Amino acid sequence: MKAISLGEWERLPIREEGGESAVTPKQVDQLIAAAIEVERKLGSGTGEGASVLVRTHRELWARQIVGVISTPDVTLEILPVDRRGKGTPLAG
Secondary structure, eight states: OEEEEEETTOEEEBOTTOOTTOBOHHHHHHHHHHHHHHHHHHTOSOSSSTTTEEEOSSEEEEOSOOEEEEOSSEEEEEEOGGGGTSSOOOOO
């Protein structure tokens, strides 16, 4: 199983062949399905998974929900911005 860590608001490339820092379309489909379930459990969003993850043709974007989404092929950990060491402090 592939494990990926991503900061909130960061993007991940979608590639047919996947790769170390990319996901396949199949993995994205699984993650979006899991994100829809997360929204249902949290009672947030539109029911399309968009409050957790957004898919474009080339990228998967993490939103402002942090936590772990696990599917049969991939585990995605979405971390708060300050934990990624990017130098962007959280407000407050």
